[in-house]
Amino acid sequence: MGRTDLRRADVELFASQRAPEASGIQAQLDALIDRQRLAEEADARGLDDRPDVRARLAAARREVLAQALVEEQLQGATEDKALRERYAARKDALSRREIHVRHILIRLPQGADEAERRRARDRANLLYARILGGEAFDKVARESSQDEVSAPRGGDLGPVLEGQVHAAFFEAAAALKPDEVSKPFETPYGLHIVQALAPVETRVPSFEEARGRLAAESRREAEARWMKDLRERVSVERFPQALRPLEAAATDAGTAGTQGEMAR
Template sequence: MFRQRVSARWVSVLALAGLALAACGDANVVAEVGKREVTKPDVSAFIASRSSRERPSPPEALDFLVERSLLAEEARRSGLAEDPLLQARLRTAERELLAQALLDKRMAEATTDAELRKRYESSRDALAQRQVHVRQIMVRVAPGVDEEARARAQSRMNGIFARLVGGEPFEKVAREASEETVSAARGGDLGPVLEGQVDPLFFAEAARLKQGERSKPFATAYGLHLLEAVEGMRTVVPAFEEARGKLEADARREAQERLVEQLRQQISIKTYPERLEAPAGSSGPGGTDGGQRP
């Protein structure tokens, strides 16, 4: 879109920028529109805000920013800048940009590699998870099926269970009969599974089994299952890189909570909730002091 708009027009903009630079002497100022300036950081920020498919060149970005500055300047001259709703939107944008900039800075400090590794070492016990390793045979039962379909599925599972009781190897029966095709191709082997990765009832049944033990048929929301434990349930601590996402999320959350609590103690807060119900522009007595120092 920006490529199509480039024309002789931005040549004149560059000429304007050259004159402005000569006039103001500030190397960061690349254009002056009325009493407002467009700076190199303005251009860089605008370019960074665009998607890679629409990213303009610096001259194209300058052209666009000059256009928008002209419109903004006219809005100020016509009194639009005094509109209360527009002022509220401007305050909102400023508030959010500043708040996010502070959070980004503090969060970066709290989530360095060194800080995360320190957190990892101090929270190994909390990071530990139960793990099972089982083979399964599954007969699917769709949610909401009628009793007849459910009975057919149960009858099929009973037949599979009878084959196992009769001495057939679990892996052979899983390959031939399991309706969960991915694990069936591996003889039913699901590989190591952590608590929380599967249905809670499924995990509970698997966790009861010692190595080599088999479950009886049981149902979950997904169907009917038979399990055989490849290993007994054990507790494992994920490697640092596996836990990094959780460590970072926890560090960010805690750092933000600490920051907000510190600021509540350092900066005066007064709220007036009773005024929320009053018509806009009216004033009322009283207020609720947030209890912070003035």
């Protein structure tokens, strides 16, 4: 069309960037042709010579090329063979502790003052005393826990892996022996009383379970290596004076925003 040949790859890319259910492929082609008409008209008017348009075109080209290089360079890093070798070498490091506990939660409002904290502690201590006095933990949890999900199950959280809950909660729970009940302790979510239902176990994830994490680590390491190589090979000359107007504009915008907040 016009001065441009549109190929199947152009249609495929254009369609991939739009909602697939929006229309059929012919409608997508018609929409692409309309965009190309606009682009050719902009080119005829010399809009590509405007500094702001040139900057946007350069930015688009830069991002496309950078992403293409990233995909090409990292392809080998996430191949099945490489990930399985990484899994075999890091199997022990991938292991995580697993606990099975139930708990009672007394929530603390965000920004709770000392009086609210004292009332929450008093309530938690009262529930702890009931359990020490012989009441079943699950009964007290059903009646009094403020964790709406686990309370109907008697506070049972099921198996919990290290990293799935707040570290303070996990460490306090992992220190308990089976059937042992903790004293009330605090996390950012509130006050907890915990009972261990099973010994702490060490769980090693299968390769398939760890695959996503291994791939992400491999990509990060590979990217860091060749970015280091690029930084060493490609020289950069900086012109700080050219950035001063931008820095001044950013400072002015920040000051204006602060003044606006103060005026509200």
